[in-house]
Amino acid sequence: MTIIKLPAIRQCLLVLSVFVLSSCGGDQKTSSTSAEPAASPPTILERLFAPAPVVTSTTISFGGNRSNYSITQTSTGYSVKDNIGTDGTTDVNSNIQQLIFKDVSVNLQIASLSTSIAANDLNNIIELYISYFNRIPDANGLAYWITQFKNGMSIEKIGDSFYIAAIQDAALTGYAPDANNVDFVTNVYRNVLSRSPPDKAGLDYWTSSLANGTVTRGIVVRSMLIAAHGYAGDAVNGWVSTLLDNKINVAKNFAIQQGFTYISKADSITKGMALASTVTPTDSSIANGMIQALVGFQSSNNANAPTPAQASRFLAQASFGANNADINSLTNSSYSAWIDKQLAMPQKLHRSYMDAQAAGFINGLSDLSQNNFFESFWQQAIKGDDQLRQRVTFALSQIFVVSFQDSNVANYPRGVAGYYDTLGANAFGNFRNLLESVSLHPMMGTYLTSLRNQKESGTQVPDENYAREVMQLFTIGLYQLNQDGTYVMNGGKPVETYSSTDIQGLAKVFTGWSWAGPDKSDNRFFGGNADANRDWLPMQSYPKYHSVSAKTFLGVTIPAQSPANPEASLKTALDTLFNHPNVGPFIGKQLIQRLVTSNPSPQYISRVAAAFNNNGSGVRGDMRAVIKAILLDNEARNDTTLAFANTGKLREPVLRLANWMRAFNVNSTSGRFLMTSMDDPLSGLSETPMRSPTVFNFYRPGYVPPNSGIASAGLVSPEMQITGETSVVGYLNFMRDVIPNGTGSSRDVKADYSSLINLAATPDQLLDQLNLTLMSNQMSSNLRSQILTAVNSVTIPTNNTANADTAKKNRVYLSIFLTMASPEYLVQK
Numbered sequence: 067m068t069i070i071k072l073p074a075i076r077q078c079l080l081v082l083s084v085f086v087l088s089s090c091g092g093d094q095k096t097s098s099t100s101a102e103p104a105a106s107p108p109t110i111l112e113r114l115f116a117p118a119p120v121v122t123s124t125t126i127s128f129g130g131n132r133s134n135y136s137i138t139q140t141s142t143g144y145s146v147k148d149n150i151g152t153d154g155t156t157d158v159n160s161n162i163q164q165l166i167f168k169d170v171s172v173n174l175q176i177a178s179l180s181t182s183i184a185a186n187d188l189n190n191i192i193e194l195y196i197s198y199f200n201r202i203p204d205a206n207g208l209a210y211w212i213t214q215f216k217n218g219m220s221i222e223k224i225g226d227s228f229y230i231a232a233i234q235d236a237a238l239t240g241y242a243p244d245a246n247n248v249d250f251v252t253n254v255y256r257n258v259l260s261r262s263p264p265d266k267a268g269l270d271y272w273t274s275s276l277a278n279g280t281v282t283r284g285i286v287v288r289s290m291l292i293a294a295h296g297y298a299g300d301a302v303n304g305w306v307s308t309l310l311d312n313k314i315n316v317a318k319n320f321a322i323q324q325g326f327t328y329i330s331k332a333d334s335i336t337k338g339m340a341l342a343s344t345v346t347p348t349d350s351s352i353a354n355g356m357i358q359a360l361v362g363f364q365s366s367n368n369a370n371a372p373t374p375a376q377a378s379r380f381l382a383q384a385s386f387g388a389n390n391a392d393i394n395s396l397t398n399s400s401y402s403a404w405i406d407k408q409l410a411m412p413q414k415l416h417r418s419y420m421d422a423q424a425a426g427f428i429n430g431l432s433d434l435s436q437n438n439f440f441e442s443f444w445q446q447a448i449k450g451d452d453q454l455r456q457r458v459t460f461a462l463s464q465i466f467v468v469s470f471q472d473s474n475v476a477n478y479p480r481g482v483a484g485y486y487d488t489l490g491a492n493a494f495g496n497f498r499n500l501l502e503s504v505s506l507h508p509m510m511g512t513y514l515t516s517l518r519n520q521k522e523s524g525t526q527v528p529d530e531n532y533a534r535e536v537m538q539l540f541t542i543g544l545y546q547l548n549q550d551g552t553y554v555m556n557g558g559k560p561v562e563t564y565s566s567t568d569i570q571g572l573a574k575v576f577t578g579w580s581w582a583g584p585d586k587s588d589n590r591f592f593g594g595n596a597d598a599n600r601d602w603l604p605m606q607s608y609p610k611y612h613s614v615s616a617k618t619f620l621g622v623t624i625p626a627q628s629p630a631n632p633e634a635s636l637k638t639a640l641d642t643l644f645n646h647p648n649v650g651p652f653i654g655k656q657l658i659q660r661l662v663t664s665n666p667s668p669q670y671i672s673r674v675a676a677a678f679n680n681n682g683s684g685v686r687g688d689m690r691a692v693i694k695a696i697l698l699d700n701e702a703r704n705d706t707t708l709a710f711a712n713t714g715k716l717r718e719p720v721l722r723l724a725n726w727m728r729a730f731n732v733n734s735t736s737g738r739f740l741m742t743s744m745d746d747p748l749s750g751l752s753e754t755p756m757r758s759p760t761v762f763n764f765y766r767p768g769y770v771p772p773n774s775g776i777a778s779a780g781l782v783s784p785e786m787q788i789t790g791e792t793s794v795v796g797y798l799n800f801m802r803d804v805i806p807n808g809t810g811s812s813r814d815v816k817a818d819y820s821s822l823i824n825l826a827a828t829p830d831q832l833l834d835q836l837n838l839t840l841m842s843n844q845m846s847s848n849l850r851s852q853i854l855t856a857v858n859s860v861t862i863p864t865n866n867t868a869n870a871d872t873a874k875k876n877r878v879y880l881s882i883f884l885t886m887a888s889p890e891y892l893v894q895k
Contacts, residue, residue: 133362173205173325201338204327225284305347355710359667363704375843385453387725408454416483461660484602497687521613533572542648550668571619578612607632650675714895716785719751730817740811826874
């Protein structure tokens with residue numbers, strides 16, 4: 067696992083795994099610079115009713131991405147099976163040279179061609195891509211240059227041709243057409259020797275040699291490469307040679323073993339550069355993970371019983387954490403059966419708990435506080451049998467944000483409980499119903515000020531807050547998306563989904579909605595004569611305050627109304643948003659991020675979006691289909707992904723505490739789980755459910771830690787937005803206290819370590835248990851050795867029973883703390 071450290075935190079610090087870049091590749095070439103034009107993204111209908119594979123004398127074109135297919139070598143050629151779409155199984159004879167998919171092509175001849183020249187010469191050609199562009203070659207381009215070399219073209223001449231190609235594609239390669247010798251030598255120093263800027267003596271020597279014609283650019287590159295390899299084994303600079311070798315190996319995986327070429331030349335150059343940029347002298351797992359995402363992962367049979375480790379990993383994604391009972395149950399079942407059982411479980415309302423508590427208070431509902439909701443949240447999150455609903459509802463609460471930190475919302479703790487119930491009720495329903503229920507909930511109306519929103523009059527204009535956020539955060543996002551979550555581009559820039567005019571038009575839709583009640587009087591609209599249940603009942607319409615003028619947004623116009631019809635306006639608006647092609651990839655990606663991995667591959671996003679678009683029975687927005695697609699996808703389930711740094715996410719603080727509670731079967735002395743706010747980064751966790759500081763959640767889905775290896779790799783890490791020196795120290799201090807003593811008011815919530823204490827005398831077995839429940843058997847041998855050394859340092863006396871019992875407990879506390887403080891635990895893979 068590749069780990070990027072926060073350098074300022076030194077020992078015991080939080081670290082984060084580097085995840086997969088969104089894409090990688092090479093260009094499809096027939097000569098040094100030519101390429102096929104980029105294909106337009108397929109429409110939904112084209113995806114559903116794709117034509118049969120198109121066969122020519124030397125190529126076969128398929129309707130889906132490479133990862134949708136299995137390619138198997140046969141005695142006469144290959145067999146290509148479509149695992150997702152309608153292409154079926156295609157026999158490929160020996161005359162076929164290329165398999166062309168929507169995202170990449172596969173060169174079937176490159177593997178054989180690469181062995182037709184000496185291994186050293188092959189490496190020399192690959193190194194030219196690295197030297198000139200810091201780019202991984204594509205199969206078709208590499209095949210072209212191998213052929214040129216076999217026809218007598220020298221490596222130096224090929225290098226000179228690379229420079230010509232570089233300035234022809236200046237916008238992509240970074241080589242200006244008027245680049246001088248200083249620019250060229252500086253680039254080569256950076257790409258080959260990782261020196262930026264170059265040393266003055268070397269720069270002067272090579273630039274003057276180029277100026278007087280003593281050397282060519284090809285000779286400069288070859289000389290630099292020889293120098294780089296000369297560092298092999300050097301104690302100080304040996305990493306230069308190792309880095310170059312690692313890039314060569316990644317290049318061979320991409321271009322030769324997989325035969326990949328991106329369909330577009332622009333993708334070949336830019337994504338080939340991105341791929342190379344992830345390789346380090348000590349690790350190539352990010353790059354290889356990116357390549358594996360393009361290939362796809364071998365199907366894991368979701369009908370088979372998982373191993374204990376697989377079950378634990380699945381439960382870390384689909385629940386608030388694994389425990390022995392759930393692991394054992396799942397290993398006697400299957401992923402699919404577990405999900406189906408979870409989907410059938412009834413919902414328990416948080417509002418019912420709030421009502422029950424209020425019944426015992428002197429002032430009834432007015433005595434309820436946020437803490438009563440926290441009690442109910444933790445009860446259900448930890449003890450609830452409907453773990454999938456619990457985890458998905460929590461994820462939805464971080465997309466459709468309502469927060470106690472808003473002073474107006476804080477006045478309605480039962481209302482927030484009712485809002486959370488609304489998310490839970492729709493978690494397994496249809497997204498269209500979820501969107502309407504959220505839009506009409508009075509807590510959302512209070513939080514984003516659509517409650518009591520009035521039509522335009524004189525200088526008064528409708529409040530635009532909810533209209534903006536329902537587009538930006540809840541449905542379509544800022545930019546138009548392809549099904550795989552990549553931006554639709556125009557002139558090199560992403561295409562925006564909406565404008566200020568769209569916000570203004572949509573804002574009119576959300577006028578004339580306010581508190582529920584038995585009448586629609588002005589007094590009730592403005593908050594008077596309050597209904598006892600108005601904090602959770604859906605807002606009702608007040609036609610008097612609804613805009614009757616035409617409402618234009620997202621290419622749709624609701625004509626002027628007479629009389630006002632708020633319900634009709636709302637239906638048109640929500641239908642328009644729901645049917646926008648962005649919703650599947652936009653919402654699907656965020657749910658993947660919350661449950662499985664921060665940087666899902668475009669292929670993964672596309673498969674989940676396809677499930678949103680059509681559940682297999684022609685239904686759009688089926689959340690059950692979306693959840694199944696996320697959790698059962700090969701990229702989430704296949705054990706192969708564990709070998710790559712492109713897998714996983716940083717566990718947010720709430721999940722870490724929940725993992726501890728469930729793994730060690732905590733009990734509440736009061737029976738109520740007396741939990742309170744944990745906002746304080748020094749004494750708490752920097753995170754409390756339903757207390758996000760902004761409508762953008764505790765962290766943004768696209769957050770990139772500045773000046774970090776994550777940023778350099780072009781990745782995101784949302785949870786790192788609430789991670790810093792203060793919160794890291796706070797978490798460690800918090801868990802150091804909680805593990806032995808419990809948490810909540812008066813230490814109300816305490817773990818049951820009895821089974822672990824029985825293992826304390828045999829630390830190996832103790833670590834085995836923690837490894838399974840907390841880390842899905844992913845603990846490295848190095849971490850295991852470190853923890854065992856620490857645990858064994860706690861001696862168990864043999865002459866005093868009381869002291870022996872204390873030592874055993876301390877061994878358990880220490881082993882749990884060191885495990886949960888480790889980078890390997892903090893990254894959920």
